[in-house]
Amino acid sequence: MxxxxxxxxxxxxxxxxxxxxxxxxxxxxxxxxxxxxxxxxxxxxxxxxxxxxxxxxxxxxxxxxxxxxxxxxxxxxxxxxxxxxxxxxxxxxxxxxxxxxxxxxxxxxxxxxxxxxxxxxxxxxxxxxxxxxxxxxxxxxxxxxxxxxxxxxxxxxxxxxxxxxDKEVISYKSLLIEWSQKQKQNLVFETEADNGKDPSVNFYCKILVNNKVVTKSRDLSKKKAEEKAAKKAHRILKI
CATH class of the missing domain: 1.10.1520.10 (Ribonuclease III domain)
Known part of the structure; x- marks a missing residue:
């Protein structure tokens, strides 16, 4: 067949x-x-x-x-x-x-x-x-x-x-977590559903380091919102 x-x-x-x-x-x-x-x-x-x-x-x-x-x-x-x-x-x-x-x-x-x-x-x-x-x-x-x-x-x-x-980054979130552990920094991802005006953006992520907000991002999924925020944080923190 x-x-x-x-x-x-x-x-x-x-x-x-x-x-x-x-x-x-x-x-x-x-x-x-x-x-x-x-x-x-x-x-x-x-x-x-x-x-x-x-x-x-x-x-x-x-x-x-x-x-x-x-x-x-x-x-x-x-x-x-x-x-x-x-x-x-x-x-x-x-x-x-x-x-x-x-x-x-x-x-x-x-x-x-x-x-x-x-x-x-x-x-x-x-x-x-x-x-x-x-x-x-x-x-x-x-x-x-x-x-x-x-x-x-x-x-x-x-x-x-x-x-x-070898230099390409698969996940900025994983890289950020690894950095926080090595540097003994308190890293927190606060991610929640986003009920804003844009129906294509469903999640909101805020990253805090040592209780201070580093960056925020919104995207279609929880994973994408966190990855986008982590990429921005990676740049801001100059990791």
Whole structure:
């Protein structure tokens, strides 16, 4: 049984999708249905001829695992003297949500998504999700070795700089907490729901050091509000 049977789809839209994918990847997809699924949002409620839901979520799961393996292999090859700890830290930075979101946005993947509603409401994580779904589609269509070669050209070469990667910060919140522990400073994150006028901003975070307010930030989620505030505090405190 095929993993991705024939879909009910619009031939004109599909053709445009394949042309854009060819521009991104350098080849015309062979298993076209898997790429259609990779850029279909669950809100479309599309089903294949077997009656099963067809969207990018399963491919996102697969792509996440494939990318993790390929990144681990890549680092193992390019950093022959790195120990397990450094390899793990470097891998975490490459596959971080922020990094994947950035790459997915730079690749323009949201333009390919079929979505029922305003794409502006999807949030930044959709870029990384689509990138993982695309990787899952490449893996199914081309196999592991070819997928690895393609990612070398469209992922590693343009977006991953090993020489500067070690200096990149994954989480300013973690960095701030580590600093406060080393310096024996009393650090407090006060985060609560924000019921302000802007419906897109749901959380408010205030950071205090030794009972003094250092900075404040608002954002869509608790995690993002805290990370934004921590980044500002990192700059203000000159850590």
């Amino acid at each position: 095929k993993i991705f049977p024939k879909l009910w789809s619009n031939k004109t839209k599909d053709h445009n999708l394949f042309i854009k994918i060819k521009g991104l990847l350098g080849y015309m997809p062979k298993n076209k249905n898997v790429y259609i699924a990779a850029f279909t949002h669950r809100s479309m409620n599309i089903k294949n001829l077997d009656g099963k839901p067809q969207n990018f979520e399963r491919l996102e799961y697969l792509g996440d695992s494939v990318l993790s393996t390929i990144v681990a292999s890549f680092l193992f090859e390019v950093l022959p003297n790195a120990d397990e700890g450094k390899l793990t830290r470097m891998k975490s930075k490459i596959v971080s949500r922020e990094k994947l979101n950035f790459i997915g946005k730079q690749m323009g993947l949201l333009d390919l998504l079929v979505f029922s509603g305003k794409k502006d409401n999807l949030g930044d994580d959709v870029y990384g999700n689509l990138l993982e779904a695309l990787i899952g589609a490449i893996f199914i269509d081309k196999g592991y070795e070819t997928c690895k070669s393609i990612l070398k050209e469209i992922f590693f070469k343009p977006y991953i700089e090993i020489k500067t990667l």
